[in-house]
Amino acid sequence: MIDVKGLFKDFGALHVLRGVNLHVDEGEIISIIGPSGSGKSTLLRSINLLEKPTFGEIWVEDKLITPPDPYLHFDVIRASNTYRSMLAAGGKDEEIIREIKKKNLLKEKSRLLKKEGAQYYSLLKKITAEHFEDTYSVRRRVGMVFQHFNLFPHKTVMENMIYAPIKVNKLEKEQAIEKAKGLLQSVGMLEKQDVYPDTLSGGQKQRVAIARTLAMDPDIVLFDEPTSALDPEMVKEVLDVIQRLAGTGMTMLLVTHEMGFARKVSDRICFLDEGVLIEDAPPDVFFSTPKSDRAKAFLDKVL
């Protein structure tokens, strides 16, 4: 359902993601964990293109959502493998990046161009473009729940719920309200439908935000530290809602610091460190016998 191939993301000189490969099947629940600054949120935000990848490909349900570049398509996995082996050998960031960008890939490009010619290039481009999906329709299918809820403060709870379904999914207003009522009911917020978000507690806001995301009928929901901004006593009400959603077979990616919860609901745990996906294992395996020293050190600190 989601295929991340050789994903790189730079913020200026900062290399936040360095060749991440990740595959998610339909209905899977993946928790992405790791130290702060490891690129968890950036990885998640790349999947609905709130971050534009510097390099690499993301496929969502057989649609390419990153800009089509046939040469990247061919070379990026190899590049990221090269990169990782250099990293393992103790290479410096800048050196490695330069290596990949200049020597490896650009040479590869020019070699291909020389060998196969422009015709081949345009053919490849056409093929990848056929699979390409524009950013807006990707976002309609990939919902996102934010750390800081991001409800629209000038709209009531109900207006928050129905705005995008009417505007983007072209639902009739009555239909949208009907649907919103059902969703608000399911997160226990129906009686608050006419109030403004500022009068709600953090936990209530996040429950509304989850319902708002679901109102768009997403195929995938991304959770970006959904409980990190909450007071401790409100964490459970939000986790309960997420767990119930997990039970419905929704495909979910979750960036979280709630290790107990991640272990309970996830099908797989992805451990990210310094922009590299170090471990990808079922929760029981990961939490009991982590392979890498990094993961062991991290778990020692948080458990």
Next chain:
Amino acid sequence: MQLDFSIILNWLPQFGSALLVTLETTVCSLLLGLLLSIPLSLCKISNVKPLQWFAALYTSIFRGVPLLVQVFMMYFGIPLVLPVKFTAFQAGTLVFAMNSAAYISESMRGGIKAIDRGQYEAAMALGVHYPSMMKDIILPQAIKSVLPSLVNEFISLLKNTTLIASIGLVDILRVGQLIQSRTYRAFEPFFAISVFYYVLVMGLSFLGKLLERWVNKSDRR
């Protein structure tokens, strides 16, 4: 010298229609200015350099040239070089509107910049396109935060409209000048005019407060 306020009463009908002219000019300029300020502020926050340059140039011109000069330019100057003709009302309203647009867009830009990044991200994550996002999510919140400066702009606009007397439109100030030239009395008419403006401005401030309270109804009380 004996003060005689009965003159004012004699000229009340003229004051009445002049008041209408003043209000009409103010309201029309404000609405038009507000309308112009939105695309202008969007230019200012845009990533497209030429749009930014245009908006910066526009603002600097209307800030840098005295208002009275702008009024004369629009009414006497422009029609000589361009195939346009303005009535005094049109010329005045246009200049005031373009002027307020420059000022309002400046505070609007601040208002837009002050909006949390998360609001954009939430709208984008819901698949909302840029124009709808600006119109429905960002601008309503930005306008709310610039409302106090909008009321200020309205007030200074109201007072600035006295400049249209200089191109021959009979507003309140012009009536005062007429009284002065007919009766050789200056204190009574200008005192009355001061009171008119003072009351108008106080009324506007009050309305502004009410408006602010109304749009802030979504805030926690």
